[in-house]
Amino acid sequence: MMEGMNNPAAIIEPYRDQTGGTISALRALVLAQGYIRDVDQQAVAELFNISQAEVRGIVSFYSDLRTNAPANKIIQVCQAEACQATGCRSLTATLESRLDIAMGESTPDNEFALEGVYCLGHCANGPTALIDGTVCTNLSSADADSLINGNPDTAPTEIVETDNQLIFNRCGRVDPLDFDAYRADGGFSTGPTSAESVLAEIRSSGLRGRGGAGFPAHIKWQTVADQPENQKYIVCNADEGDSGTFADRLIMEGDPFLLIEGMAVAAGAVGASKGFIYLRSEYPEAAGILAEALQIARREGALNEIFDIELFIGAGAYICGEETSLLESLEGKRGIIRAKPPLPAIEGLFGKPTLVHNVITLCSVPWIIKNGGEAYRRFGVGDSTGTMPFQLSGNVKRGGLVELPFGMPLGEFIDAYGGGTRSGRPVKAVQIGGPLGAYLSREHLGTPLTYEAMAAIGAGIGHGGIVVFDDTVDLIEQARYAFAFCEHESCGKCTPCRIGSVRGRELMEDIQESGCTKEKLILVKDLCEVMEKTSLCQMGGMTPIPVESAMQHFPGDFGLEQ
Numbered sequence: 001m002m003e004g005m006n007n008p009a010a011i012i013e014p015y016r017d018q019t020g021g022t023i024s025a026l027r028a029l030v031l032a033q034g035y036i037r038d039v040d041q042q043a044v045a046e047l048f049n050i051s052q053a054e055v056r057g058i059v060s061f062y063s064d065l066r067t068n069a070p071a072n073k074i075i076q077v078c079q080a081e082a083c084q085a086t087g088c089r090s091l092t093a094t095l096e097s098r099l100d101i102a103m104g105e106s107t108p109d110n111e112f113a114l115e116g117v118y119c120l121g122h123c124a125n126g127p128t129a130l131i132d133g134t135v136c137t138n139l140s141s142a143d144a145d146s147l148i149n150g151n152p153d154t155a156p157t158e159i160v161e162t163d164n165q166l167i168f169n170r171c172g173r174v175d176p177l178d179f180d181a182y183r184a185d186g187g188f189s190t191g192p193t194s195a196e197s198v199l200a201e202i203r204s205s206g207l208r209g210r211g212g213a214g215f216p217a218h219i220k221w222q223t224v225a226d227q228p229e230n231q232k233y234i235v236c237n238a239d240e241g242d243s244g245t246f247a248d249r250l251i252m253e254g255d256p257f258l259l260i261e262g263m264a265v266a267a268g269a270v271g272a273s274k275g276f277i278y279l280r281s282e283y284p285e286a287a288g289i290l291a292e293a294l295q296i297a298r299r300e301g302a303l304n305e306i307f308d309i310e311l312f313i314g315a316g317a318y319i320c321g322e323e324t325s326l327l328e329s330l331e332g333k334r335g336i337i338r339a340k341p342p343l344p345a346i347e348g349l350f351g352k353p354t355l356v357h358n359v360i361t362l363c364s365v366p367w368i369i370k371n372g373g374e375a376y377r378r379f380g381v382g383d384s385t386g387t388m389p390f391q392l393s394g395n396v397k398r399g400g401l402v403e404l405p406f407g408m409p410l411g412e413f414i415d416a417y418g419g420g421t422r423s424g425r426p427v428k429a430v431q432i433g434g435p436l437g438a439y440l441s442r443e444h445l446g447t448p449l450t451y452e453a454m455a456a457i458g459a460g461i462g463h464g465g466i467v468v469f470d471d472t473v474d475l476i477e478q479a480r481y482a483f484a485f486c487e488h489e490s491c492g493k494c495t496p497c498r499i500g501s502v503r504g505r506e507l508m509e510d511i512q513e514s515g516c517t518k519e520k521l522i523l524v525k526d527l528c529e530v531m532e533k534t535s536l537c538q539m540g541g542m543t544p545i546p547v548e549s550a551m552q553h554f555p556g557d558f559g560l561e562q
């Protein structure tokens with residue numbers, strides 16, 4: 001029996017009055033006992049005065065909230081795109097054969113379990129796996145035995161030094177928890193700036209949200225600022241679930257005070273008195289550093305009774321990166337998408353005006369306020385202003401994070417920083433913007449890395465992830481995976497996404513098994529149109545992007561005329 005098994009009430013009690021306490025309490029049970037039993041669910045229901053059905057609903061939504069005794073050693077292998085590009089499928093097959101179980105199963109003696117995970121944020125060094133809290137990187141099939149019998153190492157993700165690092169200039173070079181050094185480098189030195197002047201600088205900077213949608217930040221800020229309510233919140237979206245992205249992780253681990261300062265400045269400008277960082281559970285190192293940084297910031301007076309920040313750890317659900325799902329989760333519920341309107345800026349956390357931003361958006365704020373919006377706008381091109389931490393991974397010799405002004409052509413970026421493919425084979429496809437992003441072919445390599453140029457070819461920069469595939473990639477399999485990922489991660493609220501993703505995956509499997517026909521393609525296109533036009537959120541709405549771009553740009557893979 002694991003520690004704490006006798007006394008679940010003591011484990012969950014500290015979370016009674018916490019925001020999102022139900023999820024934190026259930027996570028605590030898993031951490032202490034390995035899994036959640038029926039009696040534990042009853043105890044949680046009683047403590048939070050909710051029904052057992054509600055607790056069951058929460059437990060069944062989040063992948064971390066296990067209800068069965070876990071195996072002694074759980075090998076979680078990343079199955080997402082950047083790791084696919086470097087061979088996670090053959091690593092998985094070798095592990096399955098060595099352990100004589102399929103993915104998702106445990107050995108009969110419950111000694112080993114094989115599980116799939118979707119991005120551990122170490123994509124630049126894929127394939128990756130997670131064992132007992134340690135991320136193992138740069139794996140291959142040859143590492144299967146050492147994964148079973150030991151724990152291979154974690155390689156650090158490279159942050160490439162560039163001339164224009166507005167966000168990552170300290171990251172990797174400083175002690176992330178040295179508050180005095182942060183101050184000496186100009187941190188927390190914006191002074192008593194009025195809310196109006198901060199809003200004016202954000203407006204003139206042209207800063208757009210780095211979480212994916214690229215929405216102008218100043219519009220959201222102004223909307224929240226204009227709300228008459230006394231209670232307002234700021235929420236930092238640190239769920240970073242997109243495969244091929246790790247910028248949020250690196251900055252939170254390497255320069256956490258930058259995020260705290262960005263949140264404090266934004267909170268002051270919109271009138272928020274309370275902030276939350278919603279961090280994915282796959283980032284335990286960032287969690288530890290942030291928790292300590294928040295304590296130091298409080299001790300040093302940078303956080304206080306006027307504005308404070310709480311750290312909340314998610315429980316394993318990609319969809320909780322979507323802002324309304326995230327807010328539900330932060331309220332301790334299943335991460336079911338909310339219909340918009342109302343926008344979170346008007347009715348967000350607990351129905352109050354809430355400014356939700358990605359980590360990198362908020363980390364861009366201190367530089368803008370110190371140097372001025374106009375100075376920021378001078379970086380980049382057109383309405384793609386400032387710098388973006390592009391994250392290069394997949395089949396490249398050197399993956400890593402490269403902060404650059406927007407505008408470099410995609411192919412030049414890959415050549416300059418990736419140094420060619422790891423396999424030595426030609427580049428065939430590049431997926432940009434995460435799992436809901438487009439697959440581009442060699443003919444798109446001249447496209448500049450800007451929001452506008454990417455939109456013109458049906459792609460998006462998203463959170464800045466760029467995943468390279470060599471000529472062994474099969475785009476039918478990638479399209480099948482896109483539907484399967486949506487099926488796995490769908491919140492289930494609307495039919496086009498919940499059912500459409502299943503039908504899409506089945507269709508792709510049919511194409512894989514018995515070839516492609518015009519009729520099947522028409523069906524896929526019809527399905528994509530329905531998902532795009534009628535899904536409630538962009539999970540279902542954007543899943544057609546990787547599917548249709550694969551079909552459009554790689555017709556040969558589908559047996560179509562080129």
Ligand SMILES: Cc1cc2nc3c(=O)[nH]c(=O)nc-3n(C[C@H](O)[C@H](O)[C@H](O)COP(=O)(O)O)c2cc1C
Nearest residue numbers: 209210211237239240241321322323357358361538
């Ligand atoms: C399926 C889905 C997943 C998302 N995941 C994330 C995420 O992990 N991190 C993030 O910052 N934004 C994510 N977003 C975007 C958020 O909904 C929201 O636009 C963002 O947090 C706003 O911050 P920004 O203005 O700084 O971009 C996701 C959106 C969708 C539809």
Ligand code: SF4
Nearest residue numbers: 491493494497537540
């Ligand atoms: S599109 Fe998918 S994730 Fe979004 S609300 Fe519908 S079912 Fe939920």
Ligand code: FES
Nearest residue numbers: 078083119120123
């Ligand atoms: S760690 Fe595998 S895709 Fe990110």
